[in-house]
Amino acid sequence: MCSKSSSSPPPSGVDWLIVGRVGKPHGVHGDVLVEIETDFPERLQDDVEFGLGEESGPVESYRVFRVRYHKHCWLLSVQGIRDRNSVESWRGRYIFLPKLAREDLPEGFFYQHELVGLTAVTTSGESCGEITEVLPEGGQTRLVVRRGGVEFLVPYVPEIVVRVDLDAGNIVLDPPLGLLDDNAVVAD
Numbered sequence: 001m002c003s004k005s006s007s008s009p010p011p012s013g014v015d016w017l018i019v020g021r022v023g024k025p026h027g028v029h030g031d032v033l034v035e036i037e038t039d040f041p042e043r044l045q046d047d048v049e050f051g052l053g054e055e056s057g058p059v060e061s062y063r064v065f066r067v068r069y070h071k072h073c074w075l076l077s078v079q080g081i082r083d084r085n086s087v088e089s090w091r092g093r094y095i096f097l098p099k100l101a102r103e104d105l106p107e108g109f110f111y112q113h114e115l116v117g118l119t120a121v122t123t124s125g126e127s128c129g130e131i132t133e134v135l136p137e138g139g140q141t142r143l144v145v146r147r148g149g150v151e152f153l154v155p156y157v158p159e160i161v162v163r164v165d166l167d168a169g170n171i172v173l174d175p176p177l178g179l180l181d182d183n184a185v186v187a188d
Contacts, residue, residue, distance in 0.1 A: 007060040010051045010096075016058055017111065019044060020074060020095035025088055030081040034074040034095055037136070039109065043097055044074060051096035058096045110164055112136070119170045120145045120154070123162060128152075128173060128180050143171070145180070152180050 010016070019041075023033040044050065044067050051058025065077040076095075081087060099111070112134040120128040120143070129147030134156075141156040154160060154173065163172040173180075 007052075007062055010053075010058040010061040011049075015099040016051050016096035017099045018055070018094045019050075019097045022052075022087075022090040022093050022095065023073065024091060025084045026070070026075055028084050029077070030083050030087055031075055031077050032087045032090060033070065034076050036072070036074060038097075040100075041074070044076075044095070047079075048097070052090065052093055053096065055094060058094075110166070114166060115143065115164070115171065117169075118164070118166075120173050121170050123172060123174050128175070131171060147180075154179065 017038075019038040020034040020036050023035055025031065026033050044064065046064055046066050048064045049061055050064060051061050053059040062081075063079040065079040065081075067077070068075050078087070105111075115131050115134050118131045120131055122128060127147075129145040129152070131143050132146045132151065133144040135142045135144060135153070143154040143156055143161075145152045145154050154175065160173055160175055160179075161171060162174050165172070
């Protein structure tokens with residue numbers, strides 16, 4: 001059975017954020033598994049427009065027919081797509097949704113890209129280095145802090161990350177002894 005794709009170019013002037021990564025097709029009717037990469041999975045709903053593309057941004061857009069949860073992933077059905085072959089080429093590509101305005105985020109939530117480049121400082125004001133990456137995988141988000149040629153992994157938990165101050169350009173840390181020492185375990 002063939003199906004006519006319902007893709008169109010993504011709307012211009014929209015700031016997009018990655019919310020998921022496409023896995024394998026599921027079944028024969030064009031459904032696809034999507035690994036969730038957002039703290040707000042409820043934003044992807046039936047009849048919502050989403051972008052599809054590489055990490056650099058969406059190149060086409062589609063509309064959700066139905067989305068449901070399956071083994072900690074989205075099981076996504078797309079309007080106008082009803083066969084497995086139409087979504088097979090989506091593997092490894094990203095699902096995008098429009099970025100929420102900063103004021104629409106819950107208190108204490110930040111976009112990962114906003115944290116990269118901030119200076120990490122201790123509660124006493126000592127510089128710890130620069131945040132070079134945010135690693136959300138493994139059940140716990142971690143910050144990669146680079147000081148000189150050494151990188152340290154810092155768990156993004158309230159006991160350690162005391163405050164994020166985007167205006168001042170820093171993240172205030174209260175690291176336990178040994179976390180940021182030169183003989184600590186470093187990121188590979």
